[in-house]
Structure formats: structure tokens, C-alpha cells
Amino acid sequence: MSEPFSRRLTAALRSKKSALVVGLDPRVTELPSTLLDRYRAEKGLTLEAAAEAVLEFNKGLIEALHDIVVAVKPQLAFYECLGLPGLAAFRATVNYAKEHSLLVITDGKRNDIGSSVAGYADAYLGETRLGEASYCAFPSDSLTVNPYLGSDGIIPLVERCQKYQKGIFVLVKTSNPSGTEIQNLDCGSEKVYEVVGRLCHEWGQSSLDSDGYSAVGAVVGATYPAEAAKLRKIMPHAYFLVPGFGAQGAKPEDVVACFNTDGLGAVVNSAREIIFGFNKRGGDYRTAARSAALEAQKSINKALREEHKCAW
Amino acid sequence: MSEPFSRRLTAALRSKKSALVVGLDPRVTELPSTLLDRYRAEKGLTLEAAAEAVLEFNKGLIEALHDIVVAVKPQLAFYECLGLPGLAAFRATVNYAKEHSLLVITDGKRNDIGSSVAGYADAYLGETRLGEASYCAFPSDSLTVNPYLGSDGIIPLVERCQKYQKGIFVLVKTSNPSGTEIQNLDCGSEKVYEVVGRLCHEWGQSSLDSDGYSAVGAVVGATYPAEAAKLRKIMPHAYFLVPGFGAQGAKPEDVVACFNTDGLGAVVNSAREIIFGFNKRGGDYRTAARSAALEAQKSINKALREEHKCAW
Numbered sequence: 001m002s003e004p005f006s007r008r009l010t011a012a013l014r015s016k017k018s019a020l021v022v023g024l025d026p027r028v029t030e031l032p033s034t035l036l037d038r039y040r041a042e043k044g045l046t047l048e049a050a051a052e053a054v055l056e057f058n059k060g061l062i063e064a065l066h067d068i069v070v071a072v073k074p075q076l077a078f079y080e081c082l083g084l085p086g087l088a089a090f091r092a093t094v095n096y097a098k099e100h101s102l103l104v105i106t107d108g109k110r111n112d113i114g115s116s117v118a119g120y121a122d123a124y125l126g127e128t129r130l131g132e133a134s135y136c137a138f139p140s141d142s143l144t145v146n147p148y149l150g151s152d153g154i155i156p157l158v159e160r161c162q163k164y165q166k167g168i169f170v171l172v173k174t175s176n177p178s179g180t181e182i183q184n185l186d187c188g189s190e191k192v193y194e195v196v197g198r199l200c201h202e203w204g205q206s207s208l209d210s211d212g213y214s215a216v217g218a219v220v221g222a223t224y225p226a227e228a229a230k231l232r233k234i235m236p237h238a239y240f241l242v243p244g245f246g247a248q249g250a251k252p253e254d255v256v257a258c259f260n261t262d263g264l265g266a267v268v269n270s271a272r273e274i275i276f277g278f279n280k281r282g283g284d285y286r287t288a289a290r291s292a293a294l295e296a297q298k299s300i301n302k303a304l305r306e307e308h309k310c311a312w
Numbered sequence: 313m314s315e316p317f318s319r320r321l322t323a324a325l326r327s328k329k330s331a332l333v334v335g336l337d338p339r340v341t342e343l344p345s346t347l348l349d350r351y352r353a354e355k356g357l358t359l360e361a362a363a364e365a366v367l368e369f370n371k372g373l374i375e376a377l378h379d380i381v382v383a384v385k386p387q388l389a390f391y392e393c394l395g396l397p398g399l400a401a402f403r404a405t406v407n408y409a410k411e412h413s414l415l416v417i418t419d420g421k422r423n424d425i426g427s428s429v430a431g432y433a434d435a436y437l438g439e440t441r442l443g444e445a446s447y448c449a450f451p452s453d454s455l456t457v458n459p460y461l462g463s464d465g466i467i468p469l470v471e472r473c474q475k476y477q478k479g480i481f482v483l484v485k486t487s488n489p490s491g492t493e494i495q496n497l498d499c500g501s502e503k504v505y506e507v508v509g510r511l512c513h514e515w516g517q518s519s520l521d522s523d524g525y526s527a528v529g530a531v532v533g534a535t536y537p538a539e540a541a542k543l544r545k546i547m548p549h550a551y552f553l554v555p556g557f558g559a560q561g562a563k564p565e566d567v568v569a570c571f572n573t574d575g576l577g578a579v580v581n582s583a584r585e586i587i588f589g590f591n592k593r594g595g596d597y598r599t600a601a602r603s604a605a606l607e608a609q610k611s612i613n614k615a616l617r618e619e620h621k622c623a624w
Contacts (some may be wrong), residue, residue, distance in 0.1 A: 027427055028442060045445040077424055077431030081440045083449030087399055109423050111458055112389055113361055113488045115339055116419075121391030128393045130340060133357040137395035147461045148483055150490030171460055176425045178462030184500040185507060192504060195497060 005111050005141055005167030006213035006239055008103060010264055012070035017312050018297045019304075021105065021241070022065055023271025024074040024093060025056040028082070030276050032285045054078075057285070058093040061275055062100050064286035068293050070090040071103035071141070073241075073269055074084035091138055092164075105241065106139045110170060111146035112154050121160040124169075142167035144219060144241070147196050154203050154216075161215035167239070168216055170203070172196050172231060175221025175244030186257070193227065197234040204237055212237055213265065217244065220258055220291065222250030222268070232265070240266040246273040253302035263310040270296050317453055317479030318525035320415060320524040322576055327375050329624050330451055330609045331571070331616075333417065333553070335583025336386040337404060338366040340394070342588055344597045346551065362432075363397035366390075369597070370405040373587055373616035374412050376598035383415035384564070385553075385581055387409050401449055416452045416555065421483060424460035425465050433472035437480075456478035456531060456553070460510050466515050466528075473527035479526055479551070481583040482515070484508050484543060487533025487556030505539065509546040516549050524549055531555065532570055534562030534580065544577070558585035558608065563613035571619055575622040582608050 003011070003179060011061045013019055028036065035057055041047035062072065072093070079090035094104050110120040124143045127134040147170050157168050173183055173193040183193040197218065204214030217239035220228050228240070240258045244250040245268050258266035270293075277292035278285040304310040315323070325331055338363045340348065349362035364514050374384065377606055384405070391402035406416050422432040436514045439446040457469060469480050485495055485505040495505040509530065516526030529551035532540050540552070552570045556562040557580050570578040582605075589604035590597040616622040 025428070027431075028440075032393060040443075040532070045442045047440070047442070047447050048447070049362035050440075050442055075424070075431075077422075077428040077435070081431040081435040081449055083435070083440075083447065084396060084400055084403065086449070088396055091396070099377050107428075109458070110389075111388070111421050111423075113420075113486070116337070116387050116389040119339075119387075123389070123393040123395070128359070128362075128395075130357045130362055135359050135395065137359070137393055137398070144420070146458045146460050147460050148491075148494055149486050150495075152488040152490040172523040174425070174461050176461060176464040178464040179460075181462035182460055182504065182508060183462075185497075185504060186495040187499045187504070192494065192497060192499070199493060203432075230519060280453075309500060 004165050004209045005161065005208065005215055007209045007211065007237060008141070009070060009267065010101060010211055010213065013264060014312050016068060016070055017301065018068050019267050019300055020069045020293060020297050021071045021267045021269045022061065022069045022274050022293065023074050023269050024058050024061065025078050025271045025275065026057050027078060028054065031057055031135055032278060047082050048085045051082045051089040054082065054086070055092050059070050059096050060286045062097050062102065062223055064290045065293050066100040066102055067140065068297055069102065070267055071105050072097045073105040073107050076106060076108040077265045080208045094138060094140060097251045103142070105142045105144065105169065106138065106140035107144045109144050109146050111149055111153050113149055114247060117153050121157050125157070125166040126160040126164050137230055144169045144171065146171050158203055158216060160208065166215065169219050169241040170200050170216060172200060172218040173220050173224055173227050174187040175223045175248055176302050178219070194230065194234060197231045200238055211264065213239055217241055222258065223248060225254045225257045232257060232260065236260065242266055242268045246270045252299040255300060256303050256307045256309060259304060261309055263304055265311055268300055316409060316477050316519065317527055319412050319521045319523065320453070321382060321551060321579065322523055322525065324415060326624050327383055328380060329613065330380050331612055332381045332605060332609050333383045333385050333473055333581045334373065334577045334605065335372050335581050336373065336384050337583045337587065338369050338390050340366065341409050343369055344590060359395050360397045363394045363401040366394065366398070367401040367404050369576055371408055372598045373601055374409050374414065376602045377605050378412040378414055380609055381414065381486060382419050382579055384409045385417040385419050388392065388418060388420040395621060406450060406452060415454070415480065417454045417456065418450065418452035419456045421456050421458050423461055423465050429465050430468045433469050437478040438472040439470070454481060454518045456481045456483065458483050459511065464611050465596045468516055470519065470528060478527065481531050481553040483513050484530040485532050485536055485539050487535045487560055491533070506542065506546060509543045512550055514549045520549055523576065525551055529553055534567045534570065535560060537566045537569045544569060544572065548572065554578055554580045558582040564611040567612060568615050568619045568621060571616060572622050573621055575616055575624055579611055
């Protein structure tokens with residue numbers, strides 16, 4: 001792990017010719033029923049059974065997709081609601097993804113200040129030191145974070161990113177309809193999300209890699225392509241993590257604005273359409289996920305080429 | 313649990329004549345050394361040893377403080393950085409506090425949309441359903457949350473609050489210096505934090521209890537008393553969770569603006585000065601914590617009486 005996170009992300013994009021991230025959002029009620037049934041038969045209807053089914057589901061997805069997605073993005077809420085067994089499944093998922101050379105973007109939207117945010121940084125990006133020993137609780141490559149508390153909440157994370165070659169993605173312009181309530185407030189000549197974009201740009205200045213990308217990325221929804229284009233100019237050095245593609249309605253041509261002209265600078269998340277692809281496509285969930293992911297990869301790459309943004 | 317969270321909070325304020333919340337922020341490096349040494353001797357320098365020391369520390373604090381604080385506020389970052397053993401200690405702490413009739417405000421500053429935020433709601437406020445079985449992963453009474461994603465991120469939490477008689481505290485105006493970077497942006501005639509205050513007021517309208525308090529509280533730092541006074545008017549029905557008292561510099565007279573004239577409507581968090589009080593005061597950490605908490609309680613009540621705000 002001698003390279004900055006942004007370099008590792010760029011290398012993965014180039015070698016896989018893919019900007020696709022798969023969201024590992026394993027809602028228990030939507031898992032393939034045979035999978036849950038097997039663990040239920042063993043352990044009853046317990047959190048342990050659900051968590052083991054989730055882990056097997058994730059492992060199957062990782063095996064089916066590791067060569068066509070650059071990263072997995074586990075959404076912590078789906079693991080936390082399964083309690084300690086759920087968090088054990090999360091940790092095992094992280095490790096399994098890394099064994100398959102996938103980057104892990106933990107979607108926790110964490111935020112706090114001082115020693116609290118340092119605690120999150122230790123938990124997901126750095127290490128917890130106990131005397132001469134040290135441990136990483138949930139060793140991810142990157143973490144999503146929320147900027148509402150300002151620099152006090154971000155700088156400690158950036159320091160850990162630089163020390164451990166990790167990354168963060170700061171929520172800037174989210175993909176959901178009501179994201180506008182705060183993010184699109186007019187403040188003078190700019191909207192709140194543009195101010196946040198400028199802050200991210202500053203936070204990233206100390207961690208530029210040799211391609212000019214920083215450890216401070218941004219979450220920018222594909223559902224607002226005009227805003228994404230503005231943010232692309234405000235934050236030329238930031239990798240964008242782009243939600244909203246697929247199930248949330250954004251099309252391949254909508255995500256293009258999130259990329260730089262070098263074909264880099266963005267990764268596109270898709271969860272439901274891939275991981276629960278078997279609902280539409282039938283058959284084994286892994287085969288369906290692979291088909292859905294290949295289609296997504298192809299459609300994004302086509303849109304990038306049409307805009308002359310694909311230099312891979 | 314037949315009463316809304318806000319009613320239970322009011323009842324605790326009245327019966328204990330205290331508005332004090334103790335922050336359970338057990339930084340491992342600051343625990344009494346004898347405590348950590350004992351578990352280290354048993355288990356080595358492991359996350360398990362650290363988590364057991366944390367749990368014993370918290371239990372001692374709960375026993376020493378349960379009659380003079382209305383709630384405990386565990387900061388999740390300090391448990392997450394200890395991995396699964398840390399989260400087991402968090403869960404045991406929650407249960408131990410409830411056995412001692414304390415309300416639990418889990419400080420997680422969670423935020424997301426759709427089924428993700430529903431997952432957090434299930435994990436901390438509601439229950440995770442698995443067929444006919446249901447479990448609450450980390451059964452808290454209330455959760456701190458971040459509003460940057462707008463109503464989509466809050467409404468699902470409010471629904472769970474109403475169903476399960478729980479509460480949320482939304483970050484509105486935080487106590488840290490750089491909170492101003494986003495929260496104090498001017499947007500027309502108001503600042504961002506005032507707009508967020510108005511949103512909280514709306515989000516709370518459907519859950520007013522018989523005293524007029526809602527399930528939607530707000531985090532309002534004592535370090536900005538003028539802003540707190542404005543927010544008190546914007547959100548008359550919200551309980552304020554007030555950080556910044558004590559170690560962060562706010563004085564008893566600064567927190568008074570956060571209360572309504574009925575002496576209700578706010579609870580004041582203090583962590584470091586209480587739980588690590590032994591550093592200044594010497595002696596057993598529990599005795600020192602109790603002395604520090606009694607002093608804080610007394611000084612807040614005195615300031616409230618001087619402003620004729622104490623009707624208990």
C-alpha cells in the first residue's frame with residue numbers, strides 16, 4: 001500500500017477500463033430467498049443467520065464482479081441494523097474484497113469533531129493504538145463523510161488519509177430530491193453546495209498525487225448533471241463518487257459531466273440494479289449481477305467516448 | 313415505554329432537578345491506568361481488553377451518576393474504533409444505563425436517505441424485522457443525526473420515533489469554531505442554521521407531546537448563546553441537546569438561552585470534565601465524576617433560577 005488512494009483508484013480505472021463501483025447494500029428482505037432459508041434452517045430467524053446470509057451474498061457478488069468494478073461500497077446502515085453479527089459480516093466483507101484486489105469505500109457518512117472524528121478516522125482509515133500494539137477495526141480504503149461541521153470535522157480525516165494513503169468522499173451535492181433544501185440555498189452569488197465544493201478543493205490541496213488527484217473526493221449525484229458540471233470546475237483535483245445512476249434515474253449521459261477530460265476523476269456507484277438484478281433478469285444472483293454490471297460499464301464507457309472523455 | 317421520548321426526558325428533568333447529560337466518551341488512552349492494566353494483564357494489549365476496560369469504566373460512571381444526570385450520551389466513534397469488542401461494550405453500556413433508569417442518547421450523527429436511513433432507524437430506534445422475529449441492534453432512546461441531506465434523510469427517522477416513542481437530535485448549530493463555515497452562511501435574510509432550525513420545527517410538528525415538546529430535538533452549541541436565543545424562538549417545541557459546556561468553554565449563563573421559560577426544552581452535555589474529572593480532582597474516578605457532575609448541575613440550576621427559568 002505504497003500509493004495514495006487516488007492513485008490506486010486511477011490504476012484500477014485504467015486496468016479494468018471501468019468506472020463502476022458496486023454498492024453492497026444487502027437489505028435482508030431482498031436477499032435471494034434460498035440463501036436466507038439455508039441459514040434460517042441452521043440458526044433460526046436470528047441476526048446471526050441474517051448476517052451469515054449477507055456475508056455469503058456479498059462474497060458471491062465480489063467473486064462475480066471483481067474484474068469489472070473498481071471498488072465495493074458497503075453501506076454501513078445495512079450492517080449496523082443487524083447488530084454485532086452484521087458488523088462482523090461487514091468486516092469480513094471488507095477483508096474479502098481486499099483479497100480480491102478491490103478497493104473498499106465504506107459508506108458511513110460519518111462526521112464529528114476533535115477526538116471523536118479522530119476515532120472514526122482510526123476505525124476506518126487508520127489504526128487504533130493501544131500502547132505498542134495497533135489495530136484497524138474496519139480497514140477500508142476510503143470513507144464517505146458529511147461536511148456540516150466544517151473544517152474541524154474534516155482536517156483530522158485528511159491527516160489520516162495522508163498518513164495511511166487513504167481517501168474520503170465528502171457529501172457535496174447528493175442525488176436525492178430534498179438534498180436541495182440545504183445544499184441549494186442561495187448564499188450570495190453561490191449555492192451552499194458550491195461553497196462546500198470550494199472547501200473540499202482547499203481540504204484536498206495538501207494531498208495531490210502525481211496525476212493531480214487528491215485524497216479528498218466528493219459525493220456528487222448524477223441526478224443533477226448541471227450542478228455536477230459546475231462542481232467539476234470548482235474541484236478539478238477531486239475524485240467524484242457518483243450516486244443516482246440506474247435505479248435512482250440518472251442515465252449514462254448524465255454521469256459524463258462528473259468526469260474530467262482525462263476520463264478520470266469519477267467513479268459511478270450502482271447498487272440495486274446490480275446486486276438485486278436477479279429480480280428482473282431471473283437466474284442466479286451472481287450471473288444476473290455480472291450481466292447488469294457489464295451493461296452499466298459498457299453504457300458509461302460509451303457515453304464517455306462520445307464526449308471524448310475516455311483516455312484509458 | 314408508553315410515553316414519548318420528550319415526555320420521558322421532561323419527567324427525568326423534573327424528578328432529578330437536573331438538566332445534565334453525561335457524555336460517555338471513553339478515550340482508551342485517558343482511562344484510569346489501573347483499570348486498563350487489569351484487563352491488559354488478563355488479555356494482553358488487545359481490543360477486547362480495551363473494550364472491557366471501557367465497559368467497566370462506563371458502568372462505574374453510570375452507578376455514580378444515575379441519580380443526577382437525566383441521560384447518558386455515548387459517542388459512537390470511541391466504540392467503533394475498538395471494532396466489534398468496542399461495539400459490544402457500547403451495547404452493554406446502553407443496556408446498563410437503561411437498567412439504571414437512564415435515557416440513552418446515542419451520538420452517532422447518522423445520516424442517509426431511503427432504505428439506508430431506515431436501516432439506521434431500525435438499528436438505534438426501532439427494530440430489525442426478520443420474518444416473524446424482530447431485534448433491536450442497539451436499543452437507544454434517541455439518536456443524533458445530520459440534516460445535510462434534507463427531509464428525505466429525516467422523515468423516516470421521525471416515523472420510527474413516533475412508532476417506537478423515540479427521539480432524534482438534529483445538528484443545527486454546533487459548538488465548534490468551524491461550524492460557522494457552512495452553518496453561518498448568509499442565505500437571504502437568514503443564516504443556514506436558521507433555515508435548518510425552521511426545517512426541524514416543521515419535522516417536529518407531527519409529534520408534539522402533552523407539554524408541547526416534539527420528537528425532533530436539535531443540537532445547539534452553548535458556545536454561541538446569541539444564535540441559541542434565536543433558535544429557541546424558531547423551535548419552541550424542540551428539546552435542545554447542548555454541547556460545549558465545560559471543557560469547550562461555555563459557562564452556565566451561556567446555556568440558559570437554550571432553555572424555555574418553563575425550565576424545560578434543553579439538556580446540557582458534559583463529558584471530559586466529568587468522566588475524566590479524576591485528572592484534576594484526584595482520587596477514584598467515580599467519586600471525582602460525581603463531584604464534577606454535582607457542581608455542573610448546581611451551577612446550571614443556579615443560572616436558570618437567576619433567569620427565572622427554573623419551574624421544577
